[in-house]
Amino acid sequence: MVEAILGLNQGEEAALATIVATKGSTPRKAGAQVLFYRDGRTAGTIGGGCGESEVRQHAFQALRTQKPVLVHVNLTHDIAEEDGMVCGGIMDVFIEPLQGE
Amino acid sequence: MKQTYSLINSIVQANRAGAVGTVISGSPELCPPGTKFVADHDGQDLLGAMDPDLFQRLQEEIFKSIKARTPKTVEASWQGTTIQVFIDPIIPQARLLILGGGHIALPLASLGKLVGYEVTVIDDRLSFANPGRFPQVDHVICEDFQKAIRSQVIDLSTYVIVVTRGHRHDRICLEELFAKTPAAYTGMIGSRRKIAALFEELRAGGWEEEVLDRVYTPIGLDIGAQTPEEIAVSIMAEIIMVNRLGYSVGLKTKGGGKKGGQ
Secondary structure (H helix, E strand, O other), X not given: OHHHHHOOOOOOEEEEEEEEEEXXXXXXXXXXXXXXXXOOOEEEOOOOHHHHHHHXXXXXXXXXXXXXXXXXXXXXXXXXXXXXXXXXXXEEEEEEEEEOO | OHHHHHHHHHHHHOOOOXXXXXXXXXXXOOOOOOOEEEEEOOOOEOOOOOOHHHHHHHHHHHHHHHHHOOOEEEEEEEOOEEEEEEEEEEOOOOEEEEEOOOOOHHHXXXXXXXXXXXXXXXXXXXXXXXXXXXXXXXXXXXXXXXXXXXXXXXXXXXXXXXXXXXXXXXXXXXXXXXXXXXXXXXXXXXXXXHHHHHHHHHHHOOOOHHHHOOEEOOOOOOOOOOOHHHHHHHXXXXXXXXXXXXXXXXXXXXXXXXXXXX
């Protein structure tokens, strides 16, 4: 991940999401990271699925506001179950906007 | 941003332990979310972006996190507010040092690479220590065991497996290893009979019981391994266990008797 971040071109924006706490059953644990690039690419994963896609929306929001944010992702609700996600945990994810220097 | 990640990268490249801390909730004025520290293994903040007093309060948790090699979120009360900091340890790359390039070394080297270790194989015979025999490993060294071990860095990220062709070379390896800083793991292959005889010699040579006791032997977890490949799995499983849990329930403790397999 460090290499991906240092590899950002000058002025290139990306949002780094880090799982900072989990409760219950989650695909990845604290420390897992994903980097969301502006163009939709990613590096790394915090477990994929709708949990990660929910985080992606917050990440793009953070790129707009240029403010870090702590989000709470619940994988236990009905929608997750409808999509066949059976992990059933919750996770806190810290998102920080980055810019290549 | 660049300075932070360059510092992290320098710790990673030097294969040292450390930790990165990020304020995830705090006070916008005193310590805004996103504020970071980059600590080295001595618990010094190399970045200097965080208030030194707050950093000081976190130091104990930083050491704990590095030791446990587990990220965690901690809370600190500081200047009348509660600050949450996510501490993420930088874990040095684990290294596998295989002493002896024989039958067991082949599958062991492959398994070591498979689970993400940096792998070095040492043997004093060119036919057993050449890159053609171990195309996948990081370093193949053909040299006298004594000399080769002396030039190796042995630290708490190093996992050493003694699988030379015989008891005489095993002894040379063990004595060189005993003289160096402790490894995270030192295991030696051998029958209980060989182990008992070798340890007797080492005791006679003046090595203390507690030094001998550091050696995982008989080596590996008890999974009934027979073939070189199975034995390599048993050894690698024990190393993973020591790495992740800090102890082993291997052959040494279970059925392997104690201290030299008596």
